[in-house]
Amino acid sequence: MGAPAETMPDRRTLESAVALASRAPSLHNSQPWRWILDTATLRLFSDNDRILPATDPSGRQMVLSCGAALHHLQTALAAQRWASTIERFPLSPDRQCLATLRFHRLRGSSDTEIRLAAAIHRRRTERLPMDAPPEWQRTVAALRKLAERAGAYLDVIGEHERPVLDDMSRRISRVRRADLAYQSELRWWTGHAVYPDGVPADTLPAGGRAVATEREFPPGRATGETAAEEDRAAILLLSTATDGRPDWLRCGEALSAVLLACTDRGLATCPVTHLTESAASRGFLRGLAGSDGVPQVLIRVGVRPPPRSDTATPRRPLSEILFREHPGAGVG
Ligand SMILES: Cc1cc2nc3c(=O)[nH]c(=O)nc-3n(C[C@H](O)[C@H](O)[C@H](O)COP(=O)(O)O)c2cc1C
Structure with a gap:
């Protein structure tokens, strides 16, 4: 008789994978996720206390962020020779339960899996202008496959559409400036230095917006020359067939897959979502991209010339996001 199949990574492997998963991007670095570990599974929950009601009333971007963490976790474990089987939205009395993960041992990890896990450490949201990405057609073909595998559509917004997109962005910003609830949420979550969540001033352009x-x-303190720089980043749009919670989760996974693949290729990235926060702007984007899907998130992709800031944004400690469920004794 052979050895019993290995179906659960040891504690240290799981803890380091959850810590790596927490490097995932999230709306305003809100990190709206919780993980619960029992003897056979790891479950992902949204942390609805971290929803941003003025910016994200439906919790769509909260679930997108959780999807990105879910894909980061799979990537981290694959590099440690563990495959994850994911049941999305399992039957559960808790509506916040987004996924149950079970595991099995792999014979080895591929070079790509190891490189993508390494890319998790290097990925940053880059808000300064970028140069155009090289070999873009070939990269787009690869990114499209990754997005489709995760259940999302990927479209490129053409260079000639850029002026209308910029104009729409400026108009939305003007409307948002007068939205007190949105502004107070923005100020709560951004521009501070001392918290393990939120967007630190070091990662925000000095003028409030450089692109x-x-x-x-x-306004923040991001280092790097921005004066007279034109943003030549390519712009991608991720969309989904429909607009429910399963779509949002899958789209978050696609977002993570695209961001990590770009980082692995040496490209800088920035998710952009103020243009997908109203029905009107989503309709506008859909037409602009010629997409059949429902727009969820834009991604700027390019090359950020040096000097680049290497500061990683902070994350909450493991003790706040990973909990153990003890049989008969509940979660602790
Ligand atoms: C759903 C979602 C929406 C986001 N929207 C924006 C955005 O509109 N503009 C922006 O600059 N960054 C956006 N981000 C990036 C986050 O601000 C960023 O991930 C977070 O601050 C953590 O920083 P890091 O990505 O450098 O680790 C978004 C990320 C996610 C997952």
Whole structure:
């Protein structure tokens, strides 16, 4: 008789994978996820206390962020020779339960899996202008496959559409400037230095916005020359067939797959979502991209010339996001 199949990574492997998963991007670095570990499974929950009601009333971007963490976790474990089988939205009395993961041992990890896990450490959201990405057609073909595998559509917004997109972005920013609830949420989550969540001032452009397509944040201290720089980043749109929670989760997974593949190729990235926060702007984007799907998130992709900031944004400690369920004794 052979050895019993290995179906659960040891504690240290799981803890380091959850820590790596927490490097996933999230709306305003809100990190709206919780993981619960029992003897046979790891479950992912949204942390609805971290929803941003003025920016994200439906919790769509919260679930997108959780999807990105879910894909980061799979990537981290694959590099440690563990495959994950995911049941999305399992039957559960808890509506916040987004996925149950079970595991089995792999014979080895591929070079790609190891490189993608390494890319998790290097990925940053880059809000300064970028140069155009090289070999773009070939890269787009690869990114499209990754997005489709995760259940999302990927479209490129053409260079000639850029002026209308920039104009739409400026108009949305003007409307948002007068939205007090949105502004107070933005100020709560951004521009501070001492918290393990939120967007630190070091990662925000000094002028509040250095790229017209970008969301307007309070002015920060991101280092790098931006004066007279034109943003030549390519712009991608991720969309989904329908617009429910399963779509949002899958789209978050696609977002993570695209961001990590770009990082692995040496490209800088920035998710952009102020243009997908109203029905009107989503309709506009759909037409602009000629997409059949429902727009979820834009991604700027390019090359950021040096000097680049290497500061990683902070993350919450493991003790706040990973919990153990003890049989008969509940979660602790
Ligand atoms: C759903 C979602 C929406 C986001 N929207 C924006 C955005 O509109 N503008 C922006 O600059 N960054 C956006 N981000 C990036 C986050 O601000 C970023 O991931 C977070 O601050 C952590 O920083 P890091 O990505 O450098 O680790 C978004 C990320 C996610 C997952």
